[in-house]
Amino acid sequence: MRLGKVIGTVWAERKVPELKGCRLLVVQPVNASAKNAGKVLVAADPAMLSGVGDKVVFVTSTDATQVFPGIAPVNAAIVELVDSVV
């Protein structure tokens, strides 16, 4: 898992059927001091926890699919809206 900041939303008409209705956000990974750290990625937000500007914890890899009821071709998902890191 990593800390990240939500910086955008992806809009797409054509997609694989499994992603219909699934919100995809653009996330900038950050370090403990909220400085950019690593490449921008696209994460799903199935629990609708966050929006542009929010600091989040996201999970990558197959584990990301575990926040979906069924299986999905998704490998990054937002799992916590961060209040603070101490």
Add this chain to the structure above:
Amino acid sequence: MRLGKVIGTVWAERKVPELKGCRLLVVQPVNASAKNAGKVLVAADPAMLSGVGDKVVFVTSTDATQVFPGIAPVNAAIVELVDSVV
């Protein structure tokens, strides 16, 4: 998942049987401003969503296999043709 741009198509005569008939595209990962960000990779496009020049969302790791009806030795697949990122 990452944002990427399709920059080429792979042609190959000899391949493992599971990949017969599967189109493989060469993809350059990009950031939110469409600048190159990361190493070029090879992704399958089983839903035939895209061609050279298109901007896409691709998924990597085992999750890529979830857009295939059976299992396949594939670890990157195109899942959305991007209209815009806002």
Add this chain to the structure above:
Amino acid sequence: MRLGKVIGTVWAERKVPELKGCRLLVVQPVNASAKNAGKVLVAADPAMLSGVGDKVVFVTSTDATQVFPGIAPVNAAIVELVDSVV
């Protein structure tokens, strides 16, 4: 698996249900000489082995879920509190 140093704790009110009650720590990966090596990440500590300042071995990827009784959307977990590396 990697060597790391615990440098913080994540506090979050809103989270996916699977992470209720699960302690998430901020971990700085280090090399064999305890120098910083790689990007800060967030790891679960389900066995309550460590706190801020401790040196640990953490596991990433789906394997991290194997220290949980059920499945969980977690891809990094602390598995050993390091005494020494020789």
Add this chain to the structure above:
Amino acid sequence: MRLGKVIGTVWAERKVPELKGCRLLVVQPVNASAKNAGKVLVAADPAMLSGVGDKVVFVTSTDATQVFPGIAPVNAAIVELVDSVV
């Protein structure tokens, strides 16, 4: 999946039983212009598609095991012998 060039063969007497009789090749990842791009890795070639000097598509992660009849502790495998990239 990535594009790569085969640059060597691994010889080993002592190995885990699952790898007896499995040819391991040393592969240099390359970009679309065949320039070196990323760290050298070791990949299995179960379909005997390639030899030193060949350009290939290889798959990494658990997906690599899907080209083996049983399971195997392998996380990179050659899946196509590349003719051209256009």
Add this chain to the structure above:
Amino acid sequence: MRLGKVIGTVWAERKVPELKGCRLLVVQPVNASAKNAGKVLVAADPAMLSGVGDKVVFVTSTDATQVFPGIAPVNAAIVELVDSVV
């Protein structure tokens, strides 16, 4: 899979139960010319193939668990003791 050199052993009293009795080694990844290439990691050596100073092939990701009789929270394991690379 990657080529690596064993550079140390991890000693730890407190650990998750699944790792009791499992030897963990500190491994420096190397390239085909045995030069350091990439970050130091911790790998299990369940087949007791190697010791400090040895050159090895190690596997990472979930595949590492396939050299264990049961499941284990391990994502790197040594699978071959390298004699030579040609």
